[in-house]
Structures are given as structure tokens and as C-alpha cells.
Amino acid sequence: MKVIGIVTSGGDAPGMNAAVRAITRVSNKLGMDVFGIYHGYAGLIEDEIIRLDTRKVGDILHRGGTILKTARSPEFMTEAGQAKAVANIKKYGMQGLAIIGGDGSFRGALALQKHGIRVVGIPGTIDNDIPCTDYTIGFDTAVNTIVDSVNKIRDTATSHERTFVVEVMGKNCGDLALSSGLAGGAEVILIPEIEPDYDAVCKKVQKSHDQAKSHAVVIVAEGVGGDPKGRGVYDSSAFRVANYINEKTNIETRVTILGHIQRGGSPTVNDRLLASRLGAEAAKALYEKDTGKMVATKDGKIVRVDLEYALTQKKTVKEEFIELANLLASV
Numbered sequence: 190m191k192v193i194g195i196v197t198s199g200g201d202a203p204g205m206n207a208a209v210r211a212i213t214r215v216s217n218k219l220g221m222d223v224f225g226i227y228h229g230y231a232g233l234i235e236d237e238i239i240r241l242d243t244r245k246v247g248d249i250l251h252r253g254g255t256i257l258k259t260a261r262s263p264e265f266m267t268e269a270g271q272a273k274a275v276a277n278i279k280k281y282g283m284q285g286l287a288i289i290g291g292d293g294s295f296r297g298a299l300a301l302q303k304h305g306i307r308v309v310g311i312p313g314t315i316d317n318d319i320p321c322t323d324y325t326i327g328f329d330t331a332v333n334t335i336v337d338s339v340n341k342i343r344d345t346a347t348s349h350e351r352t353f354v355v356e357v358m359g360k361n362c363g364d365l366a367l368s369s370g371l372a373g374g375a376e377v378i379l380i381p382e383i384e385p386d387y388d389a390v391c392k393k394v395q396k397s398h399d400q401a402k403s404h405a406v407v408i409v410a411e412g413v414g415g416d417p418k419g420r421g422v423y424d425s426s427a428f429r430v431a432n433y434i435n436e437k438t439n440i441e442t443r444v445t446i447l448g449h450i451q452r453g454g455s456p457t458v459n460d461r462l463l464a465s466r467l468g469a470e471a472a473k474a475l476y477e478k479d480t481g482k483m484v485a486t487k488d489g490k491i492v493r494v495d496l497e498y499a500l501t502q503k504k505t506v507k508e509e510f511i512e513l514a515n516l517l518a519s520v
């Protein structure tokens with residue numbers, strides 16, 4: 190393989206830049222030329238393509254977001270859009286692509302593969318919702334951001350002796366809620382994988398109140414209690430829980446929706462390491478023409494998994510974490 194391209198697609202995630210840097214530098218060391226595609230698949234269609242090299246990816250390791258920008262491209266979902274993308278890939282002599290993104294971006298990668306383009310996927314999304322990898326790039330930073338916010342909210346919750354419901358991202362996957370709830374010492378954690386029992390939540394909050402605890406923190410993933418799409422802010426999962434607690438217990442309950450603050454910020458050491466390792470592995474896989482793969486982390490090791498297989502698997506939440514959360518909550 191002589192020429193490759195890098196795409197960042199879907200939601201941005203801290204550490205994507207570290208991956209772009211690693212792919213570019215390792216590719217250059219292996220004698221491959223590198224192009225960067227702006228705005229995900231939309232940039233492939235619109236020919237927004239620039240040359241990258243070892244120097245051009247300097248000073249980006251510590252930056253959040255993606256220097257290549259990202260986008261969602263409905264046009265790429267069509268045959269005509271994909272044909273335009275393939276024509277541009279060929280125009281620049283790119284033989285393979287490293288695609289950093291979530292499961293939607295990987296479905297796009299498989300579509301390109303059907304057109305004869307070699308692809309390697311790199312899991313980059315804060316949600317940690319990709320099967321067959323222990324972690325995705327950006328998850329660790331997002332969890333740290335949430336825990337930092339919960340620490341601050343806890344100060345106010347304690348001072349005012351209030352209950353706070355904190356909504357975090359996660360439409361289908363509760364990993365952000367579960368990990369941040371455990372690390373932030375939440376009294377209650379609600380995740381989309383488990384049907385919410387609002388009466389049980391009220392009982393816990395009431396018990397916490399009766400034990401003269403100065404506060405209670407409830408962490409709820411945005412996907413809890415149904416599809417978050419189409420719901421207004423005041424019908425969010427957090428407001429549903431808070432309204433229920435207010436009505437049933439009369440305990441003053443406030444809501445904080447963390448929103449996009451969870452996506453930003455300088456990547457943590459863990460995310461920089463993960464992104465650097467996965468990026469280097471992706472460049473090697475492309476060089477070896479070992480494509481149609483997702484580079485992933487399994488028990489601390491970097492592995493290559495068949496991309497199509499990975500997308501047919503179900504991401505499951507860690508049972509151990511659920512049990513631990515129940516054991517550690519003091520109510």
C-alpha cells in the first residue's frame with residue numbers, strides 16, 4: 190500500500206487527533222503517503238482532501254475535537270453519493286482508508302469496501318457503544334469530564350441538601366452513566382439497558398433523605414425510558430425522573446443536563462495512549478493490506494477484529510459494574 194486516507198466521522202471524540210497523528214506518522218515511516226479528508230464522508234463526496242505528513246500533524250496530540258472536522262452525510266447513504274466518494278478516492282490514488290468513528294461510520298466503511306476500497310475502522314466515540322473493543326477513543330475523557338461535573342454538583346447538593354438528577358450521554362449504551370456513577374459515587378444510576386423502576390428510585394432517594402444524608406445524586410443516561418429523539422429538553426430522561434421524585438417524595442430535586450460539554454476537552458492520558466496505539470495499528474494493518482478490520486483493545490492488548498463481524502455483535506454492559514454500583518450505593 191502506497192497511499193492512504195484518514196476520515197473522522199460521526200460525533201467528535203477527544204483523542205481523534207492523537208489517532209490522526211499516529212496513523213500519519215507510522216504511515217510515513219512505512220513509506221506511505223497520507224491524505225486527510227475534511228468533514229467525514231461529506232468531504233470525500235465534495236473533494237475536501239488535503240495532504241498530511243509527519244510535520245502537519247504536530248501540536249495536535251493534546252487537542253480535543255478533530256482537526257479534520259466531522260459531519261454526518263445523508264448523501265453518502267445513497268449509491269450515487271458513494272460513487273462520487275469512490276471516484277475521489279481513486280483520483281488521489283488512495284488505496285485504503287483509516288476511518289475513525291462510531292458504528293454508523295463503520296457501516297459507511299463497509300459500503301466503501303463493497304466498492305473495492307480497503308478500509309480499517311478505529312473506534313472513536315465517547316459512548317463506548319462499539320462491540321468487540323473494551324474501550325473506544327474519547328470514553329475515558331468524557332467519563333472524567335462527567336465525574337468532575339458531578340463533584341461540583343455534589344458541593345451544591347450538599348450545601349442545599351437537595352437531590353440532583355444529572356443526565357449524561359448514552360442513547361443505547363449505559364457505559365458513560367455506569368462508569369461515571371461508580372467513580373462519582375452516585376446514589377442511583379439509570380442506564381438504557383435496564384427498564385427504569387421510578388418507584389424504586391424514589392424509595393432510595395427517600396431513604397437517603399431519612400438517613401439524614403445531606404444530598405443524593407442520581408445519574409441517568411439520556412436513552413433511559415425510551416427514544417430520546419423527538420423529546421423536548423423538558424421531556425428528557427432527567428426531567429422525567431426528577432418530576433417523579435418531586436411528586437412522589439416532596440424532596441426538592443434539581444436537574445442538570447451535561448450535554449455537549451461531555452464531548453470536548455483535552456484527551457486524558459488513557460485516551461492519548463489508546464488513540465496512539467490504535468492509530469499505529471491501523472497504519473500497520475493498511476500497510477499489510479490486512480483490511481476489513483477494526484483495530485480494538487481486548488484485555489489491554491491491541492487486536493484486529495473483522496469489521497463486519499464486530500457490527501453484528503451486541504455491546505453488553507458490564508454486569509460486574511452493575512453489581513458493584515448496587516453494593517457501593519449507601520442506600
Ligand code: ATP
Nearest residue numbers: 199200261262265290291292293294296297300314
Ligand atoms: P457516533 O457514535 O458518535 O454517533 P457514528 O459513526 O455512529 O458516530 P453516524 O451519524 O451514525 O455516526 O454515522 C456517520 C456517517 O456514516 C453518516 O452520516 C453516514 O454518512 C455514514 N453511514 C452511517 N450508516 C451508514 C450505512 N448504513 N451505509 C452507508 N453509510 C452510512
